[in-house]
Amino acid sequence: MRKILMAAATGLVALATLPAAAAQTINVGICVSWPGYGMLKLAQEKGLIEDYDLNFTIFEDPLGGHAALAAGQIDAYGCTIDYVPLVVERGTDVVNVAFMNPSYGVDHVILAPDTAPADLKGRKVSAPQAYIGQLLMGLYLDREGVPVDDVTWVNLNADEAVGPMLSGDLSAAYMYEPWISKVLQALPGAKSVIDTSDPKVLETGIFNDGLYMNTKFIADKREAALAVLKARWDGLGYWNQNTEEANQMLADFFQWPVEDVQFVVGTNGKSFDGGIYMFDFDESARMCGVLEGEPPFGIENGAMPRVISDINKWWIKLGLMKTEIDASKGIDCSLMGDLVKSGYRQTLKAH
Known part of the structure; x- marks a missing residue:
């Protein structure tokens, strides 16, 4: 009996030392x-x-x-x-x-100083292609009655658009913080004209x-x-x-x-x-x-x-899909x- 108990105890120890099944x-x-x-x-x-x-x-x-x-x-x-x-x-x-x-207001379109929406025809606007920034820029242009084919699209992310905005090369740009604040502080007259906290924008989903x-x-x-x-x-x-x-x-x-x-x-x-x-x-x-x-x-x-x-x-309208x-x-x-x-x-x- 003693040998049986010792064998059982040895078996329990062996089981206890087995590695846990890997997750x-x-x-x-x-x-x-x-x-x-x-x-x-x-x-x-x-x-x-x-x-x-x-x-x-x-x-x-x-x-x-x-x-x-x-x-x-x-x-x-x-x-x-x-x-x-x-x-x-x-x-x-x-x-x-x-x-x-x-998005609840993190994404914006920034308009250059002394620029009205109607002025955007034929001008450069920036947004990262095939990304929400291009959708937001498209929504803004559509709301203002500017055909998306009447602007020159430049494929830039928010950080990349800061320099061209400050130099006057861009008339509008998709941006988020901290780049919004940097542009608005350095470029008096620039303004945010649409963002994703707009009820009409939120409603689109x-x-x-x-x-x-x-x-x-x-x-x-x-x-x-x-x-x-x-x-x-x-x-x-x-x-x-x-x-x-x-x-x-x-x-x-x-x-x-x-x-x-x-x-x-x-x-x-x-x-x-x-x-x-x-x-x-x-x-x-x-x-x-x-x-x-x-x-x-x-x-x-x-x-x-x-x-x-x-x-x-929208992707069809913007030329990314057919x-x-x-x-x-x-x-x-x-x-x-x-x-x-x-x-x-x-x-x-x-x-």
Whole structure:
């Protein structure tokens, strides 16, 4: 009996020393360093996603990140939704599974001094091509009755446009902070003429960040895909309840001053006027059309296909695409729907 007990004890010791099963790795891409894309990192840091190890890559190159996602090198990807029509046109293994947050005033068009909208015909305007800046510039020109083909487009990001604006080479430019303040301070008479906090702009729904996933990842590892999606909103919930700590964690992750993080996501756990507005899970599910009720900003329930279709029409108008696509092919709301059916809910308020 003694030998049996000793053997059993030895077996228990052996079992205790076996290595734990390795967590499944999920590769997560972030298109640019931007605090709104950091909620999955918060979820990982606070142990809100079990059984999975999230491996993050910050691309600083949205198109490079999209290529990696299409190739299956990453499984999930946070970026702006303006690329969805191109995903459909190119037939890549990619879908957008959720809208995460709209721009809430962070994106502007700056008009040069002594320039009226009618003066823009034949002049240079700048915006990064195939990006939300070009959409915002297009909306502004359209609102002012200036045909988009009547201006000379210059493909510049906000930081690259500062010098040409100050030298007078540009008549209008897409910008965000801190470049807006730099131009307005150095160029008396320059002014912001449209931004994404405009109710009519918010109502379009097109200036959003979204979460993309590789379709093979969803098909082959659906449980993991659902875990990632839930963790994104669990991370957001942690940020809502622990905003000061979470903002510092975002600052550490993206290597930003915490003050700059606060000027994007704010300090109230919901939004920042001049930054971004965070959709809670219920708001995003309503954008998908898998939960009853209306999203904010006058957007209709189930708006995602309409929003993507509108972006597609703008890309055609701006000469980046030639044909209208079936927007539903770039969207998969079934994961959000599964979370709703499971009883998952989240309504977050500013504090």
